[in-house]
Amino acid sequence: MMDRDRQPYAVQGDRRWREEIPLIEWAQRIQKVELRNKISKAQEAARFFRNGMVVATSGTALSGYPREVFGALRERIQKGGSLKIDLLCAGPLGPEIEDALVEGGGLRRRIGTVGSKLLRQAINRGEVGFLEGKTGKVCQYARRGYYGKIDVAVIEASGINEKGEIIPATCVYDAPEWLDLASSVIIEINLRRPLEVEGLHDIYYPERGHCIPLNHPLERIGSPYIPLDVAKIRHIVFSEREDRNVPESPPGxxxxxxxxxxxxxxxxxxxxxxxxxxxxxxxxxxxxxxxxxxxxxxxxxxxxxxxxxxxxxxxxxxxxxxxxxxxxxxxxxxxxxxxxxxxxxxxxxxxxxxxxxxxxxxxxxxxxxxxxxxxxxxxxxxxxxxxxxxxxxxxxxxxxxxxxxxxxxxxxxxxxxxxxxxxxxxxxxxxxxxxxxxxxxxxxxxxxxxxxxxxxxxxxxxxxxxxxxxxxxxxxxxxxxxxxxxxxxxxxxxxxxxxxx
Amino acid sequence: MMDRDRQPYAVQGDRRWREEIPLIEWAQRIQKVELRNKISKAQEAARFFRNGMVVATSGTALSGYPREVFGALRERIQKGGSLKIDLLCAGPLGPEIEDALVEGGGLRRRIGTVGSKLLRQAINRGEVGFLEGKTGKVCQYARRGYYGKIDVAVIEASGINEKGEIIPATCVYDAPEWLDLASSVIIEINLRRPLEVEGLHDIYYPERGHCIPLNHPLERIGSPYIPLDVAKIRHIVFSEREDRNVPESPPGxxxxxxxxxxxxxxxxxxxxxxxxxxxxxxxxxxxxxxxxxxxxxxxxxxxxxxxxxxxxxxxxxxxxxxxxxxxxxxxxxxxxxxxxxxxxxxxxxxxxxxxxxxxxxxxxxxxxxxxxxxxxxxxxxxxxxxxxxxxxxxxxxxxxxxxxxxxxxxxxxxxxxxxxxxxxxxxxxxxxxxxxxxxxxxxxxxxxxxxxxxxxxxxxxxxxxxxxxxxxxxxxxxxxxxxxxxxxxxxxxxxxxxxxx
Missing domain, CATH: 3.40.1080.20 (Acetyl-CoA hydrolase/transferase C-terminal domain)
Structure with missing residues (x-):
């Protein structure tokens, strides 16, 4: 609703996007034309969050998670936008999400596991709740409603195909579940991920009571894309943030x-x-x-x-x-x-x-x-x-x-x-x-x-x-x-x- | 080897069998004619056991296990036949096996779980070894050789069909695995189990790397019979032993x-x-x-x-x-x-x-x-x-x-x-x-x-x-x-x- 009538030019008017991301790239990254009016600045997307929301995302402790949207959310919270969310993600996340939210007091509860230091400390002090998840069961529990209704999924992607399906980037993880379960969706397209990753993914939804027909560990049984009800997309944000490096030390x-x-x-x-x-x-x-x-x-x-x-x-x-x-x-x-x-x-x-x-x-x-x-x-x-x-x-x-x-x-x-x-x-x-x-x-x-x-x-x-x-x-x-x-x-x-x- | 040349009449000559079990019943119970020369008295079968053997069986704490053969083994041990076996069975067994073997000092190690009191006490005193098994993994571990070579499987059945396959009685449990893995097999046909149980069973061997094609809990995906290399059969024993009753007490x-x-x-x-x-x-x-x-x-x-x-x-x-x-x-x-x-x-x-x-x-x-x-x-x-x-x-x-x-x-x-x-x-x-x-x-x-x-x-x-x-x-x-x-x-x-x- 809130996005209706918003035109891409509103974003094109922004200096950074206009200069740095050519239109041709938009077209490649968002192949479904009707979705281009969802392109937003991260700050706009960050305004979508409300106090008490259950927010699902996907990622590893190093990459794969949407930095731009959560970065903007952090800014919003730091500017006094008082809100606390439940953050649902089966895997551990980097400090740009976990610690950033904790520093701003924006995290009520972490569901899944923990990747970052400040969050861990806040949990141990009892300031942030933590529902420890067994990775293979977090999605099942979410589907059964144990964590409440999932209000919004914020998912990194490399693009969106002409059917409106997600072309994942380097992280599939729990994204297919959250895109299916969440009421609203924010997609963050990471321009540092070449679109050539298309085809690396094998998206399959196990169905209760039915055999998962995987008969070799490397066999493909699904689709390269994550299906999505595009009506749920609230914002599409572009990101060019740099990835985290970790100091390499030779093993002792x-x-x-x-x-x-x-x-x-x-x-x-x-x-x-x-x-x-x-x-x-x-x-x-x-x-x-x-x-x-x-x-x-x-x-x-x-x-x-x-x-x-x-x-x-x-x-x-x-x-x-x-x-x-x-x-x-x-x-x-x-x-x-x-x-x-x-x-x-x-x-x-x-x-x-x-x-x-x-x-x-x-x-x-x-x-x-x-x-x-x-x-x-x-x-x-x-x-x-x-x-x-x-x-x-x-x-x-x-x-x-x-x-x-x-x-x-x-x-x-x-x-x-x-x-x-x-x-x-x-x-x-x-x-x-x-x-x-x-x-x-x-x-x-x-x-x-x-x-x-x-x-x-x-x-x-x-x-x-x-x-x-x-x-x-x-x-x-x-x-x-x-x-x-x-x-x-x-x-x-x-x-x-x-x-x- | 040891059974070659032994003829059914050797058994028919035994008074009890001759009088109590009509030939017609033999024919119904052992439909593969060539196997009838394996019919033995339990005492004969009991002589098959050797010190140090790994003996696999199948059953629940109340029924389903071969009482006649283990009863005879107990007698043999009590008469001074010094031997100790490893007893492998995923489920708990009744005292006629577990406690009987313990009393005679015939048990070196129990692998699986424990059903009977004397065995439990002997394990706690350190007199009998116990490898606690997770029911769903005992067969897998046995197949991988963790328990050593399985020398003999002693399995209760209701009969043997004309192909030499086992018609199980009231207990399938781990019997299909033991019949497959053991070097030798002793079948105990329980005459108290009507042959009409035929068809109740659904025998299927999961294959590593392949989906188990069961798409409804009550669907049948296998055979009613347990396949068996009949060359491994050493003895076929008949049993008419009574089943154990347990005192019924209304729930408190x-x-x-x-x-x-x-x-x-x-x-x-x-x-x-x-x-x-x-x-x-x-x-x-x-x-x-x-x-x-x-x-x-x-x-x-x-x-x-x-x-x-x-x-x-x-x-x-x-x-x-x-x-x-x-x-x-x-x-x-x-x-x-x-x-x-x-x-x-x-x-x-x-x-x-x-x-x-x-x-x-x-x-x-x-x-x-x-x-x-x-x-x-x-x-x-x-x-x-x-x-x-x-x-x-x-x-x-x-x-x-x-x-x-x-x-x-x-x-x-x-x-x-x-x-x-x-x-x-x-x-x-x-x-x-x-x-x-x-x-x-x-x-x-x-x-x-x-x-x-x-x-x-x-x-x-x-x-x-x-x-x-x-x-x-x-x-x-x-x-x-x-x-x-x-x-x-x-x-x-x-x-x-x-x-x-």
Whole structure:
């Protein structure tokens, strides 16, 4: 309603757009002519938000999210436009959204997971609410109405085709769900994404009660475009904001040792089972270090079936190790994005970008027997993993996609350094302070010291294996003493409750 | 090898068989003529077992397992035939197998879950090993070799067809996997199972990388028979053993209140979501009480998609509440079995018996959005569930199928009484001593006092909801004090670690 009668010239009159974005580009980016009157400045789009709205977006911690609209929203809030929103997004987002909203006091509740520092701190102080989401289930919960009505979806795209369908950019993730569920839609077209990304995407909506007909991790079963009721589009905003770069630091010696241990486990597994299933590798320095190390291993024909693709994937592709990557988005730094776009015709054959409802689907993960490699904050001698809360209570990050992968993989590996704080504190503890993954979800634990293959072991065997293979040597005696003391009590699990309360 | 040249007359010469089982019955039960020379007495079959063998079987805690062969094995062991086996079975078994083997010292390790008291005690004393299995993954792990080579599968059947395929009886469960994987096979034909059960079964082997083409919970996608390489059959034994009866006791007042609360939740859920998805209901007195109560509710057209069907299902069918039941076996007492068989033509249209690889499949549970109702030993204010170990260490029962259902349902309910020991001890605790289901797997907690719908709640909200709705009133103050004390510490989860060590 509010947009009716607004003409493109209102925007063309703006100096920046007129000078910097030629009309030809508009035409290419918005192929459905009738939609061109939705072109707005970000400031206009930002005025669409109202206090109490549930706002859904999509993105990774590094890219894929709409910076321009949220930047303008931040400005509006800073100028005293008092409003608070619920921000719904399955993945973690960058500080330009999360922290910006927190600084302005514009965030009532974050639903999904957390990517940025100020938001995390505000949640721990109780100033911002946080509904921790399991990546594969956030969309399902939203669809069932658990988070309330979704008022507006703000989604980055590379363009809109002549049917009014969205041509995604580097991030599909939960965008198809939000575009379907939200009452209103704001599209942010990122001019730094070449339109040649068209065709990389595979958009498919799983239907309750029906098989997802995916019979190979790299097969395409959907459309390259996200369908959209164009009547819901309120604004189309252009963005040329620069992507975030992250300081590259070569992996340390400890990370290299963890990486080597994961690699050795995979080689052994391949030998025993005849082949490696598709891999899922989570995020973080340790796992990036592991991915980088694979360029030097003799594993090849790797298929990745995971949530997000990180920078080292490009090295792996160039080293000839990769058959293909199914993911929901690129979680690339600016330099990796540039590299990807500058050789798009080379890289495109390796990638398929899908909705999170496929990448994190229990149905598909189980079907392909994906082998999952994730990290955590601490592990205990039972084999339980805390991946989210320090001291049982302070949020570090949400469980996010590790929920889906640990539970539905054929082999679930957790890899982490054995200590923190320069070796002063052991990450291998008698009992984790917060359980994100039970013993039932942890098949293999890996640190820089070794590999504890826990499959088909009983609780005391698991404990001893973890202590001997994974704990830092200087903490082993203490942990063994705990186990020996527990052994004198009745029962089959090494745990001392009497000392706890 | 050992069976070659043995003729049926060797068995026919045995008085009991000759007098009690007419030849016509042999012919009906073993339609493949060449297999009739495998007919053996149980004592002969029992001599097949060797020390160290991995023996796989199938069954529920009440029926479906081969009593005759294991009875004879027990006798052999009692007579001094020193041997120990590993017993592999995804489901819990009755005392005629589990306890009998334990009493004779014949069990080295139980793999799967535990159904019987003496076995549980022996495991807790460390005399018998126990590899706790997640029902939906036991077969997968076995297939990957985690439990070693399976030497022999001992499987109950109602007969063998002319192709040498197994006509199952009341239990499919993991039998198709064991018949495929084991080097040798012993079939126990239960003459108390009418051959008219033929056709009730739907045997399908999921294939890695391929969609399971099940698009309705009650659809049939497989064969009524279990395929089998007949060269692996070592013995065919007949059994007429009586089924176990269990003393029926009417549900107590507390169980009725829990049942009413579950029923009320389901009605509300149906109202909100438009329809109820297929239900999974676990085992135990509380859940049996709930099922019984449904005969008096106004819920109808119920579809069950679960592991085992229990006695109250027959009442529900007769009360006209049920559209159909997909399960892997009947966990019926003797009286319910008699009732089922005596009106088989009436009941058969409601049942489809499938392998556990379908009933507990993450792929299928997610696809149908099954609503899961399970029970547990204790719950905590975070919403975590301990369903297996008392005081964190003493085995009560394995996690079994609740693993699959809690993780892959669309709504996961846990229902349990709020106290034990005549109300002296609260089952709602600050922190469970053993975590089988994390907060991520528990959507709704129900006791006789009320319903705590935890969906889209934050940790402190969850804690308060659980205390107010589910804890016994006399324990609420203590739990609230814990929460208030935790609230004074930094962080977002109500937990006191400082007091624990």
């Amino acid at each position: 010696e400890r990370t290299l040792r963890i990486a080597e241990n994961i690699g050795n486990f995979l080689k052994k597994e391949k030998l025993q089972q005849g082949e490696l299933p598709p891999l899922e590798v989570g995020i973080g320095d340790v796992l990036n270090g592991f991915l980088s190390s694979l360029t030097r291993s003799d594993l090849s024909s790797l298929i990745f079936y995971q949530a997000v693709a990180t920078d080292p994937i490009l090295d792996l592709i160039d080293a000839g190790r990769v058959e293909g990557v199914s993911c929901n988005s690129l979680r690339f730094s600016a330099s990796a994005l540039n590299r990807f776009f500058s050789r798009l015709e080379h890289y495109r054959r390796y990638f398929v970008f899908r909705p999170v409802t496929l990448t994190n689907s229990a149905e598909i993960l189980g079907r392909f027997g994906v082998l999952a490699v994730n990290s955590g904050l601490e592990a205990d001698i039972q084999g339980q993993i805390n991946s989210s809360h320090s001291k049982g209570s302070q949020l570090i990050g949400g469980i996010a996609g590790s929920y889906d992968f640990a539970r539905n993989s054929s082999v679930s590996i957790f890899a982490l350094p054995s200590t923190i704080q320069q070796g002063k504190i052991s990450r291998i503890v008698p009992r984790v302070s917060h359980v994100d993954h039970t013993e039932h979800e942890v098949d293999v634990l890996i640190t820089e010291h070794g590999i504890a293959d826990l499959r088909a072991l009983e609780p005391y065997e698991r404990a001893r294996r973890i202590i001997e293979e994974c704990a830092d040597p200087k903490f082993r005696e203490g942990l063994k003493t705990y186990v020996e003391k527990a052994r004198t009590r009745p029962g089959r699990v090494p745990i001392l409750l009497e000392d706890e309360f | 007042e507390r169980t009725l209140r829990i049942a009413e609360n579950i029923g009320n939740f389901l009605k509300k859920e149906k109202l909100q979501q438009g329809e109820l998805p297929p239900l999974e209901v676990g085992i135990g007195d509380v859940l049996n009480g709930f099922l019984s109560s449904l005969t008096r509710s106004d819920l109808s057209s119920l579809i069950f998609y679960q592991a085992v069907a229990t006695d109250p299902i027959l009442d529900l069918i007769d009360a006209g509440r049920v559209e159909g039941v997909s399960c892997n076996s009947l966990r019926f007492s003797a009286s319910a079995l008699n009732r089922f068989f005596s009106r088989l033509e009436h009941y058969r249209r409601y049942f489809v018996f499938r392998p556990v690889t379908l009933t507990n499949s993450a792929e299928i549970l997610g696809r149908f959005g099954v609503l899961a109702v399970n029970s547990g030993l204790e719950a905590d204010i975070q919403g975590q569930i301990n369903s297996s170990h008392s005081k964190g260490s003493q085995l009560i029962g394995g996690i079994a199928g609740s693993y699959d259902f809690a993780r892959n349902s669309s709504v996961s309910i846990f229902a349990l009484p709020s106290t034990i020991q005549q109300g002296k001890i609260s089952r709602i605790v600050p922190r469970v001593s053993h975590v089988d289901h994390t907060e991520h797997e528990v959507d709704v907690l129900i006791t006789e006092h009320g319903i705590a719908d935890l969906r889209a709640l934050e940790p402190y909200e969850r804690a308060r909801r659980i205390i107010e709705e589910c804890a016994d009133p006399k324990f609420r103050e203590g739990l609230k004090t814990y929460v208030e004390k935790a609230r004074t510490r930094p962080g977002r989860v109500p937990i006191l670690l400082e007091d624990e060590f």
